[in-house]
Amino acid sequence: MKIKIILAWLSLALISGCAASSTRCQIEGYLGPMEIEVRSQNQRITELRVLSHEDTAEIADPAFAEFIAQVLEYQTLQIDAVAGATESCQALRRGIEQLLKRQGFTDEQCFRPLPETPVKQEEPLKTYDVVVIGGGGAGLTAAVSAAQQGASVAVLEKTGSLGGNTIRATAMYNCVDDALQRPLNIADSEQLFFEETYNGGHQKAKPELVRILTSQADEGLAFLQELGLQIDTVIDNCLGGEHARGHYSKAHNGTDFIQVLGDACAREGVDLYLNTKAEALLQDDSGAIIGVTAAHERQTIQFEARRGVILATGGFGYNVEMRMHYDQSLTGDLLCSNAPGTLGEGIVMAEAVGASLMNMEYIELYPMADIYDGGLHNSIPNAINHGILVNTQGDRFIREDAGRDELAEAIRSQEHGFVYSIADDDFSTLQEDRDFLEGLVLMGQVVKADSLDELARLLDLDPVLLNTAIADYNRSVEAQNDPRFHRKTLINKIDHPPFYATAKTVTVHHTLGGVEINERTQVLNSQKQPIPHLFAAGEVTGGIHGANRLGGNSFPDCIVFGRIAGTEAARN
Ligand SMILES: Cc1cc2nc3c(=O)[nH]c(=O)nc-3n(C[C@H](O)[C@H](O)[C@H](O)COP(=O)(O)OP(=O)(O)OC[C@H]3O[C@@H](n4cnc5c(N)ncnc54)[C@H](O)[C@@H]3O)c2cc1C
Missing domain, CATH: 3.50.50.60 (FAD/NAD(P)-binding domain)
Known part of the structure; x- marks a missing residue:
């Protein structure tokens, strides 16, 4: 194995014989509390440790290691945050500064200028x-x-x-897959996939x-499987798509x-x-x-x-x-x-x-982003296929299975620039989806109510508009015809309490x-x-x-x- 990962040392040896200080504190990290420890000796930082944090480990852990290595090497907090983990590193920097000051460091000692000359020589x-x-x-x-x-x-x-x-x-991977699609009665072909992609892109692609x-x-997916990727048997429809051909890995x-x-x-x-x-x-x-x-x-x-x-x-x-x-x-x-x-x-x-x-x-605006940070992960599972969108008055305003560009434009033009995604208790049969949603309810990111009137009250929507919009939609599902917005995927009515709602907005997503x-x-x-x-x-x-x-x-x-x-x- 020849992989070469360029990493710096994470700690310096303690200099024996001198008085040392060590302090710990809990600070606010990017996604939650973070506990750190700082040791110093004779106004030199000797050890820095992140004891716990709630930021995304795959991104934050290597960034913390790199940031700490540089602080120790250059003995200053004037180190750039690691690209890709800026907020996490900035939080770490604030915490280290706080602890160093408790150990008697001045501003000048915390933020010493970086050395002019490079410390390491690289092969040119x-x-x-x-x-x-x-x-x-x-x-x-x-x-x-x-x-x-x-x-x-x-x-x-x-x-x-x-x-x-x-x-x-989210890592949905589209490909035609007869073995998984046929048992689910999903009619698909390479030609349909081509047409949906090319026409969906308004024929501007090559x-x-x-x-x-x-x-x-499909060969691409087989290549990944040969490398060891395990694929789930779920086939899903993407936001803005008409045919379910989305595969997921186990994670x-x-x-x-x-x-x-x-x-x-x-x-x-x-x-x-x-x-x-x-x-x-x-x-x-x-x-x-x-x-x-x-x-x-x-x-x-x-x-x-x-x-x-x-x-x-x-x-x-x-x-x-x-x-x-x-x-x-x-x-x-x-x-x-x-x-x-x-x-x-x-x-x-x-x-x-x-x-x-x-x-x-x-430039793609994703139409169903989390309202507080533009992320994609805290949605009601399957809400697009099984639920509807309403504006801040409580009325539907678009066919929810429209293309992403159409959805995004419609959401941007709503008052306040956000809308609610609404679903009922039939959103999923999977226990993991239900557990996930309950977690979002507990965190206050999804609102849950036993009746539509209660939901309207909690979200400050017009209850008459909301009830009418949902009754209309339910009739469309029964008739398999949505005369108002011409939605095609009319899978289930919204009539089984509890009802769930979460605010959604647009986010810059893909260029x-x-x-x-x-x-x-x-x-x-x-x-x-x-x-x-x-x-x-x-x-x-x-x-x-x-x-x-x-x-x-x-x-x-x-x-x-x-x-x-x-x-x-x-x-x-
Ligand atoms: C939240 C989110 C969810 C998504 N979900 C899906 C989904 O479910 N299905 C789907 O098909 N697509 C999805 N997408 C889109 C998809 O993830 C991306 O389009 C795709 O992963 C891009 O891969 P890439 O390798 O081209 O670029 P990236 O994965 O972005 O990798 C580019 C790399 O290049 C590095 N780099 C940049 N400049 C330099 C430089 N000068 N020198 C050295 N390195 C450099 C970057 O640091 C980065 O690591 C999603 C995107 C986001 C943001």
Whole structure:
């Protein structure tokens, strides 16, 4: 196993013979209380420990390790928060400062200037067959695929951990799967999948890429299963989709996708460089891409790529300036579901070497986000298929199975910019869904009531409007015809108390545009010719989803095009 994770030491030895101080405190972390311990001796910080926290472990743990290592090394809190875990690191910094001050540190001692000269010397040049930029779903898939072709591979990841947006995802994976769909009477085909994707994207995607996505998604899932991913037998319909073809892993989120891909990279001997931010693509005189310049701990490293560089840096949803450049309405006031590292750097690097960009103006707003942080995870399970949406008066305002873009626009135009998702007790037969929902009720994120009048009272809705809207909807379910909004998925009436409701709003979710590629994932220039030795896969690319994305299509996008990119680059 040759995986190389660049990590610093987490603690310094205590200097014997001097008086030492040690204090602990509980502070408010990003997602809950956090307990930390700080030791110092002679105004030097000797040990820092996070004893407990409630932030997302996969993201926060490596970030804390990196942050602590740097504080100890440079003896200052003037360390940048780790990208991807900014809020968690800022909370940790506040706690350390508080404890240091209790131990007699002054402001100047807490915030000493960083040393001018770098402490560590890095090898200036590293050579590989293939260099992948970005350690999310697309990048890791490309890395495994290239290594399976016998190439030596490096993955550069700017944050302290793998995963990007992929690890945050609900991780629905669309593909046609007769074995699971047929017993559930779900009629589906590659052609239907193609049409729903291409037409749902308002025919703005490149049809040849949509054809590849929809015809190879099943092979992509089989590839993941071969690597060890366990797939659940549930088949689900995504928000904004008409056919249930969404698969989940056992964890029902992106963590096990990243775990399986990371393990496969390790097995295949891929070298992984964390905290290593690609800054520019290197070109030779002919215009071919020959490598990447990257920054690691204030050092510059050149990565030479003998066969190809693969861009897999994800989208730019978190970059307010960049998204407003393409859509003025997407101001910083909007919530965003993305990882903070989703800044579009790969697109900027590609543009600098002449890449053509496409579909940049299409930026997806997810219409059913949690109102307090723009996340996706605290919804009533199955609410879109089994429930309805009402505005803040209590009336329906749209067919709930509309496309994401239509739903988002309708929600944005409602008074106060948010709506309620409402369901009754028939929302799910699964005990785990029921337990999950009760948890949300306990946390105050979902309101539960024994009658519609009570629900209206709790949410300050007009009870007459709410009762009328639901009675109308129930008649539509009976008649299998919704004359008011023409909703097609009329599965069950809302008539079994208790009733549940939660507030939902829009969040900046996915950037549909990016670098233009061809069927071999080669990045094209403005003359639509491949830029030699430059490939791209995943959310950094445009032309796969068009103007509107079918939920559950990004995971196959990453895997299908990641595999092609890795294979093509390795064979280059
Ligand atoms: C909350 C949420 C839920 C979602 N749910 C689903 C779902 O259920 N199904 C679905 O299909 N899609 C879903 N999506 C969309 C999907 O997760 C993403 O489109 C997809 O994971 C993107 O993968 P990627 O590999 O292209 O980018 P990412 O996973 O974002 O990885 C890109 C990586 O590149 C790194 N990077 C960026 N710039 C640099 C640089 N200069 N140098 C080095 N590294 C760099 C980043 O730090 C990051 O780790 C969801 C998205 C979100 C945010």
